[in-house]
Amino acid sequence: MLIAIARDEVAPRFDLTKEALLLSISESGEIVQRKSFLLADASGDELCDLALSRDVGTIVCGGIEDEYFHYLRWKRIEVIDSVMGPLERVIPRLAAGELKAGDILFDRAGESA
Amino acid sequence: MLKRIEDLVRGECPDLPSLLDGLPMGVALLDGGGRILMLNKALEALTGYSRDEVRGLPCRHVLRSRACIQGCPHGREDGPDKGIETDCINRHHRKIPVRITPVRVRDGENRPVCILDIVEDLTALREIESRLSQATGQGQIIGRSQAMQKILNLVPVIAQHDSPVLITGETGTGKDLLAESVHKASHRSREPFIRFSCGPMPSELLDAELFGRIQAAEGELKPGRFQQAHGGTLYLSEIADLPLPHQSRLVQFLDEGTVLPVGATKPVRVNARLMVSTAESPERLVREGRLREDLFHRISAIRLHLPRLKDRGEDLGFLLHHFMSQYAARFKKQITGISPRALRIVSEHDFPGNVRELRNIMEFAAMVCPGDTIRTGHLPGHLVDLAGTGPAPRPAEKARKAPRKSAEGN
Numbered sequence A: 001m002l003i004a005i006a007r008d009e010v011a012p013r014f015d016l017t018k019e020a021l022l023l024s025i026s027e028s029g030e031i032v033q034r035k036s037f038l039l040a041d042a043s044g045d046e047l048c049d050l051a052l053s054r055d056v057g058t059i060v061c062g063g064i065e066d067e068y069f070h071y072l073r074w075k076r077i078e079v080i081d082s083v084m085g086p087l088e089r090v091i092p093r094l095a096a097g098e099l100k101a102g103d104i105l106f107d108r109a110g111e112s113a
Numbered sequence B: 001m002l003k004r005i006e007d008l009v010r011g012e013c014p015d016l017p018s019l020l021d022g023l024p025m026g027v028a029l030l031d032g033g034g035r036i037l038m039l040n041k042a043l044e045a046l047t048g049y050s051r052d053e054v055r056g057l058p059c060r061h062v063l064r065s066r067a068c069i070q071g072c073p074h075g076r077e078d079g080p081d082k083g084i085e086t087d088c089i090n091r092h093h094r095k096i097p098v099r100i101t102p103v104r105v106r107d108g109e110n111r112p113v114c115i116l117d118i119v120e121d122l123t124a125l126r127e128i129e130s131r132l133s134q135a136t137g138q139g140q141i142i143g144r145s146q147a148m149q150k151i152l153n154l155v156p157v158i159a160q161h162d163s164p165v166l167i168t169g170e171t172g173t174g175k176d177l178l179a180e181s182v183h184k185a186s187h188r189s190r191e192p193f194i195r196f197s198c199g200p201m202p203s204e205l206l207d208a209e210l211f212g213r214i215q216a217a218e219g220e221l222k223p224g225r226f227q228q229a230h231g232g233t234l235y236l237s238e239i240a241d242l243p244l245p246h247q248s249r250l251v252q253f254l255d256e257g258t259v260l261p262v263g264a265t266k267p268v269r270v271n272a273r274l275m276v277s278t279a280e281s282p283e284r285l286v287r288e289g290r291l292r293e294d295l296f297h298r299i300s301a302i303r304l305h306l307p308r309l310k311d312r313g314e315d316l317g318f319l320l321h322h323f324m325s326q327y328a329a330r331f332k333k334q335i336t337g338i339s340p341r342a343l344r345i346v347s348e349h350d351f352p353g354n355v356r357e358l359r360n361i362m363e364f365a366a367m368v369c370p371g372d373t374i375r376t377g378h379l380p381g382h383l384v385d386l387a388g389t390g391p392a393p394r395p396a397e398k399a400r401k402a403p404r405k406s407a408e409g410n
Helices: A044-053 A066-074 A087-095 B002-010 B015-021 B041-047 B059-063 B066-070 B123-136 B146-159 B175-185 B203-211 B244-256 B282-287 B293-299 B315-330 B340-348 B354-368 B381-388 B395-408
Strands: A002-006 A019-025 A031-038 A058-060 A078-080 B026-030 B036-039 B084-089 B095-106 B112-121 B165-168 B193-197 B233-237 B273-278 B302-305
Touching (some): A002 A087, A044 A066, B026 B041, B026 B059, B036 B041, B036 B059, B041 B112, B059 B112, B066 B084, B095 B123, B146 B175, B146 B302, B165 B175, B175 B193, B175 B233, B175 B273, B203 B244, B282 B293, B340 B381
Parallel strands (some): A002 A058, A058 A078, B165 B273, B193 B233, B233 B273
Antiparallel strands (some): A002 A019, A019 A031, B084 B095, B095 B112
């Protein structure tokens, strides 16, 4: 699984992502491998290449343009898009198989965690 | 104070949401930390999110604009509230060109209260711009050759700076278009791009045209090209045609940022980027005393040279097809190609007028061509005549070409 990230949260835009986190999750929901990748430039193309070359089955990202979305789906990669939230909350939910497109996991201003 | 704004949004004053909803452009109301307090209806439609869904979230995740990610406009605390043209991606995967103008709301004691992000959808404007630019073929410089790619790659870099630019290249190579491309890629793109040809003109008229004139009767300034270009770019073509005294006034502008209008006693400050061009070698112009050396050294901070069309390799074929499609669309014709013989005649031409000459040839051919293929007979007569005066084809070549000629129907 690949998460497009910006610092410690899901990157707001797939095509402007400079960093990716690659996770291998076991069937029991355990994270067995975690690897970070820095891209030379913020680029949706490079991110697609990375996902394809690593046989990624699922991509988690924020906003994603139609062309990338359909291309990845065509390549049989599941895209969980429009996810907003810090990695510390996104990863456990992803590992548990409960993360859905459009999930918002940030604290709202004025709310406690 | 922020608490008061939040109360207003949450309904203590029902007029604020309805006031913002009544606006035709998108508006996001943000707290000092860049979190969403409210979206108006237009912005809900643009982003695909309702105000309740995103209240309290960081705006970069809701607007998802390029500007949010590559240099948040809210970071420039003391900067003017200036619009930024960028793009955003909405919930439905649509990339939308937008202009975002952050407005900082302050209280009576100038303390920041909140930020209003005005978001204008530029889709319709961009479509019109693209249509017009395709129809007129103006404002874009294209090329696939290595030489042109090198120049085109430099455009966005050069556009980031305000240093003067000197563009050289033979007539018809695209100096004006290159200058305009640099302007369009720069932060001055929303400001005027003023083009002025330094052709022969009486000195006093030239003075007034360039630097402005104080009207004797009203004492008001009639703006010259410098004042018209304020905030934007002033492009002077054929700089060597400008008389030497005027050139020295350009030096003054480049050194001090001021110009002296005709009839004025005090110089006027002008904020404009200067770009100049010449079809001749600037070094030779300096040697011949037609270009002031001090001006040359100042304007050549950034220097770009456009190659001749004949030196642009694959660009000849690429531009030929580009102009063919462009003029076919303009004249509403179904032209899809050019015959091999016509192509050979065009390719063997020397093009002293460079890209402009090629464009004119294809305009003529598209205008004259009644069918779907441009043939020799549709090319301008002088081009065919010139080709006829070239070396005669060898007999074997002639025999090979004969049936093709009849097939072309020439």
